[in-house]
Amino acid sequence: MGLTAKIRTRDGWAVSHAVVTVTDMTGTQVLRAEADTDGAVHDTTTLTPGAYTVIVTAVGYAPTASSAIVTAAGRAEVGQVTLARQGGTELPPPGPWTIDPAHSSIGAVAQHLGISSVHGRFTDFAGRIEIASDDVATSRVEATISAASIDTGNGLRDGHLKSPDFLDVEKYPHITYRSTGVTPAGSDRWTVHGELTMHGVVRPVDLALAYLGTGADPWGGTRAAFRATVELRREDFAMNYNQVVQAGISAIGTTLKVELDIQAVQGESLPAV
Structure with a gap:
């Protein structure tokens, strides 16, 4: 009861x-x-x-x-x-915002053997957000990820992911994302349209973005938090490696779920803390 x-x-x-x-x-x-x-x-x-x-x-x-x-x-x-956090119906105050890698994460999940998931993350990345003062749709975000910073908790697997079978980090050391527009998708949700460059291939990619709010930090700054998700197909970025195990099941799934938890600091640079 x-x-x-x-x-x-x-x-x-x-x-x-x-x-x-x-x-x-x-x-x-x-x-x-x-x-x-x-x-x-x-x-x-x-x-x-x-x-x-x-x-x-x-x-x-x-x-x-x-x-x-x-x-x-x-x-x-x-x-x-x-x-929804109060204030979430609007974007943060206009101007530049710098992504704080120490309080942000970029994770990826791939299916393994059709029955479980393998989780990984990129540990080296940087980015900048520009909130437009006049037309929100012209707000911009740019981010660069070091492809070699992939970490799944297994050295042998990480080495394979860095090889030409997947990210080919020696030839393509960086993964980049540059937005081309923003459209509202709900009371505190947005769709970020942009181009993702990975493994030497450029593709249009939309991020489903939730704005989580803005608040003061202990160092006298202002921070904004976002969560974004997207599902990518490996074949769209010329990563076609696969190993088929019994019953025709692929060892590694063809799609990759990417989850971004982003904290950005207002201004052109991060505070010294």
Whole structure:
């Protein structure tokens, strides 16, 4: 009996200080509960079957409201509630922003043997974001990744990924991305259009971008956070190596899921910390 919910940010973090309020159809509050350290709400209050409104609030986040049905067993399973950071409906203040590699990550996931995933990341990269002051659609981002910085936690595998079968880092030492435009895709989401150069091949690539908010840092600066995802096909970048194992299953999947968690500092350079 009661109510269960899980409160998360756009980038998947638990909102431990969230408050869930439930009102009936007359607007009368019938339940109030706080999320635990995992962002989970488990309240055992017995509710009368029917329709209710569930309101979730948290300091620093935009409130959200949704409908819920309490079953005959007195249970309401709200599921996951995603909160957007306040200010997320607009881009950060205009001007230059410098990507902070120490507080950012570029990860990639590939399927292995058709049953599991191999996770990797690039450890050496830099980038710059320019937020336009007049037309947001003309905002720009440029990033450069050292191809040789690929790290999957296995030296033998990393060596193979750096070889001509894949990234061919000696011939193509850098992976670059340059945006060509930005279009809104939701209240705090954007589509970044651009060109990705990898393995000597240039392809148009769109990033699904979530703006996570802006805030002050301990060193007197201002930081903005973003999360972006994209799925790439290896063959689009002339990386056609594969080994087929039993039942025709490829050892390595043909697609690559890329996840970017980016923190940028306002200004042309990073602070000395």
